Amino acid sequence: MDMRRLRYYVAVAEEKSFTKAAEKLFIAQPPLSRQIQNLETDLGVLLFERGSRPLKMTPAGEFLYQHAVKLLSNAAEIRAMTQRIGGLEHTVTMGFVGSLLYGLLSKIVYLYSQQQPHLKIEMIEMTTMQQVTALKEGRIDVGFGRLRISDPAVKRVLLREEPLFLALHSNHHLLAQKEGVYLSDIVDENIFLYPNHVQPSFATQVQNLFSEYHLDPTNLRTVRELQLALGFVAAGIGVCIVPESARSIQLAHLHYIPILDQSAVSPIFMSIRNLDKSKDITALFECIYQIYEMEGIKYERHYKG
Template sequence: MELRHLRYFVAVAEERNFTRAAQRLHIAQPPLSRQIQQLEETLGVQLFERTARPLKLTDTGKFFYSHAVQLLAQTAELESMTRRVGNIERSLSVGFVGSTLYGMLPKIIRRFRDDHTTVELSLHEMSTMDQIRALKDGHIDVGFGRIRHEDANIRRVVLREEKMIVALPQGHPLSALKPVLSLQDLVHETLIIFPKAPRPSYADQVLAAFHDRALKPRRIYETREVQIALGLVAAGEGISIVPSSVHGLKRDDVSYKELDDPSLVSPIIMSMRKLDESQDLREMLELIYRLYEEEKIDYVPVTDEERGRS
């Protein structure tokens, strides 16, 4: 059994049609059918129910598919890692979600560039889910996001849990209501969330906070990103729940209030490929912890596992 057999099988299993699978693979249909038949003969099992329309996997085929997909992903990861190790010119490609720019990420990038002048650093704004795909495809080397997404091929380090705060139009009655607000105080307001797409995203963390407390805002207004959300808040269109680092965006027309529930947080998560043990990534992680210490910023302590990797 060869890797091409796995690629052919996965294509047929996902397209559920030999003709479409052949088009996807850019090969003729008869050779594809022969390769699948050869694979079944090699394994001594039937992988497809050929009488079904569209084509269906047998129970054995479903088992084989789940493992074939994992094996192909690991192979692609191994290829990208090998190319990187063999690359004489060192480079590091970083993915990030926009809201992390208002925290420590810019300082982390500047300090890393100052300390590693021989490393070419490139930045790419993308959602957490796009970061996961880009890591597995080898398009980026590290990502900074906010979504807790488990993937067997990705190593995730929760750096810190950032408090959520409320952004209000300047002079809003809630500003003078009490020192800190609760989500209950906000249910009669229009809640402006971001980003509108892709999902899941920070917007879903905010909505989940209300849902978990059996609360529902009067109206939901979705927008693309935090700057637009704050502009709408300033215009009096509603209120928004934002990461506390956004407080650094000084605006005369927006005020911020803390929330009374310490569990209302949004994580900042550093994601890497599972097999990536590069020195650059280890040093970036160490740098992040040093900067948190210097700035006296609360963070999630490094685990024994991560300490062993450093």
């Protein structure tokens, strides 16, 4: 089956419009329409319901779409892995969520660069969802994120679960509870969440945590990024739930205390392509475990290459 026609078909199916799909593919609409007609002729079935607006797939079209997406994803993965195994690439590209740089990721990357001097390391900030797509398309080799997102083409490894802390102003009454607070203690506080540009995100992770304990915070406000949220906290406007590593951000009048609920943790995942068992990836895992041992952090060795 022609891979180009499959790419065209997936574009039309997702855009629900020949015109929009043609714009996305940077081709004219008539050739695109002919390719889809040729595909229908080869298969002997109709893939789209005629006259539907927006364009609607037939049951046969739905079936083809589901399998075409998997086939195209596998093709991209095979291409990327073939290039790596053939030694055509000497760069390891990492996707990461910004908050991890406040933790141990910077130390891990530095140790990795020292132990693998022959590699060029590139880092791109992106959401966990974006990392999954980038892995399947071969644009990155590894991703570091906090969300539990499953995809059959991606292997996700839990590195550790990072405790959550409450950021609050030095004059806040809860600071007297130096041993920590429970989520139930802050449901009536002005709580800043972040980020506000994508879903799901760390903000939805925190909201789900409240739901897990059957709590309904009354004053939630979502802002663009972690630094902005902590700036508001330092101004005495509210509080913010953050991963433990965020405590490295120090502002005047800003303090951190533990959240004591058992489930108050943020997982840290490393994601790779399912087929990737390269020495570069194995070496990266070893660097991670070395840093965790040096920092005295408990972990389970889930990956052995």
